Amino acid sequence: MAAAQNQYDLYIGGEWIAPSSGERFPSLNPFNQKPWASIAQADESDVAAAVSAARECFESTWRKTSGLERAGMMNRLADLLERDAERMGTLESTDNGKIVRETRSQMKFVARTFRFFAGYADKIFGKVIPLDRRDHFDYATMEPLGVIGIITAWNSPIALLGNKLPAALAAGNTVVIKPSEHASVTTLEFARLVEEAGFPPGVVNVVTGDVRTGEALVKGGGLDKISFTGSGVGGRAIAAEAARNLTPVILELGGKSPNIIFEDADIGKATVGALAGIFAATGQTCIAGSRLLVQRSVYDQVLNGLVERAKGIKLGNPLELETEMGTAANEPQFDRILSFIASAKECGAKLMTGGDAARQGELKDGLFVQPTIFADVSNDMPVAREEIFGPVLSVIPFDTEEEALTIANDTNFGLASGIWTQSLNRMHRVSSELRAGMVWVNTYRAVAAQTPFGGVKDSGFGRERGEEGMKEFLTTKNVMINLSEAERDPFAVQT
Numbered sequence: 001m002a003a004a005q006n007q008y009d010l011y012i013g014g015e016w017i018a019p020s021s022g023e024r025f026p027s028l029n030p031f032n033q034k035p036w037a038s039i040a041q042a043d044e045s046d047v048a049a050a051v052s053a054a055r056e057c058f059e060s061t062w063r064k065t066s067g068l069e070r071a072g073m074m075n076r077l078a079d080l081l082e083r084d085a086e087r088m089g090t091l092e093s094t095d096n097g098k099i100v101r102e103t104r105s106q107m108k109f110v111a112r113t114f115r116f117f118a119g120y121a122d123k124i125f126g127k128v129i130p131l132d133r134r135d136h137f138d139y140a141t142m143e144p145l146g147v148i149g150i151i152t153a154w155n156s157p158i159a160l161l162g163n164k165l166p167a168a169l170a171a172g173n174t175v176v177i178k179p180s181e182h183a184s185v186t187t188l189e190f191a192r193l194v195e196e197a198g199f200p201p202g203v204v205n206v207v208t209g210d211v212r213t214g215e216a217l218v219k220g221g222g223l224d225k226i227s228f229t230g231s232g233v234g235g236r237a238i239a240a241e242a243a244r245n246l247t248p249v250i251l252e253l254g255g256k257s258p259n260i261i262f263e264d265a266d267i268g269k270a271t272v273g274a275l276a277g278i279f280a281a282t283g284q285t286c287i288a289g290s291r292l293l294v295q296r297s298v299y300d301q302v303l304n305g306l307v308e309r310a311k312g313i314k315l316g317n318p319l320e321l322e323t324e325m326g327t328a329a330n331e332p333q334f335d336r337i338l339s340f341i342a343s344a345k346e347c348g349a350k351l352m353t354g355g356d357a358a359r360q361g362e363l364k365d366g367l368f369v370q371p372t373i374f375a376d377v378s379n380d381m382p383v384a385r386e387e388i389f390g391p392v393l394s395v396i397p398f399d400t401e402e403e404a405l406t407i408a409n410d411t412n413f414g415l416a417s418g419i420w421t422q423s424l425n426r427m428h429r430v431s432s433e434l435r436a437g438m439v440w441v442n443t444y445r446a447v448a449a450q451t452p453f454g455g456v457k458d459s460g461f462g463r464e465r466g467e468e469g470m471k472e473f474l475t476t477k478n479v480m481i482n483l484s485e486a487e488r489d490p491f492a493v494q495t
């Protein structure tokens, strides 16, 4: 088990192990900026030990377990996550400042995702492939890849893990997880649940630490795939380094997602959807609808409604159920958000509400940013082009559907998008023209275990959840059998 309360060790091969270097660092609670947990800094030797524990377990045990056994453990883990959703949500909110209403429901969603992929574990079917020649018999099987490196960001540690781990385990892989240095606690607590669920030692390993730990995992080799969620800068560095070892990668990166309100939309619902798109999770979500495109005929109506709702958002202690917006998760992120607000003001975007840190009363020690709305933003301003990852909305007017699509697609990113319209024709027409991995129609930030999640362009590549998520962690083996007694021509390929 982990050592003293709130001091966490590394989880390697089913054991809690102190970091070789003895180095530890504090995790800060962004609500009061006080240290509340001590995290181990894993070095290259710790990472190598975790990868070899995962490899040993893969070869000796996990790849040989039946799908039914894997499903049983995964369903037990889902039970435990549901049992502990409240506790785990509270821990995560303490670590990253997200409100408990969100983090607790995320824990339950991850449990749901485990159940979905547990259902796949005993249905990983191959296929018989009919050939041109009848004297050969051919079949292809689906097999696990081996050891997967999972590297995650701080905004939703367990939800991000839940997009990757269930599919990886169901497919028969073992994993080494490196959570963000800004929010590692729930991933370590999750490892305790893995233990309790009865997984063999070495199936799931957790190494904590800063970027150096992530780099050691990527550089060290011994991985069959890397699944990364984080920034474009991190993703590019990892992809380049992984290429040296020919390790394939899945990259879930950032977004600057357009949320488009057409004049024929239900304006009340669309306004709530726009609010949910940017201020839920304090805007610290890759799928944030951070560019709101509104048709000019309903522009003022939407803007006024939105500003009124935003002014009423309750900022407060992330652990209280009535709080609607928590803190920025860490100081660099807080500074980054404020610098984008300053740049939007300098560029001449019209500030409608917010526009500063929030530091009064019980918020005084926390990394709070006011819900901020800029109107009349031009799509070439940095506030509309860069991912801010905070509660800052750029509202952009448009006249025609064609113009809306041009603005929506004029971005380096391509993760999520939203459309608000009551026209069936328009829903399908616009959906097909948007360059994004995901389109929501008359809703936003709705998720399901069954649906593929991921982006195009600078938002990365690969898919999580759904059938596509499962395929990411499997490889195909083809077996061809000669049934004939005849001798072949050794110098010509057989077709």
Ligand code: NAD
Pocket (backbone or CB within 6 Å): 151, 152, 153, 154, 155, 160, 178, 179, 180, 181, 209, 210, 211, 213, 214, 215, 216, 218, 229, 230, 231, 232, 233, 234, 235, 237, 238, 251, 252, 253, 254, 255, 285, 286, 387, 389, 415, 459
């Ligand atoms: P980050 O890239 O700084 O760090 C993410 C993780 O990668 C951390 O664990 C970090 O230690 C590690 N890391 C960073 N550089 C590395 C390197 N060179 N080698 C190995 N490991 C490295 O990202 P962040 O600031 O923690 O997270 C915010 C970003 O995550 C945003 O851009 C956001 O859009 C993105 N995100 C994407 C999704 C998605 O599913 N598409 C979801 C959530 C967050």
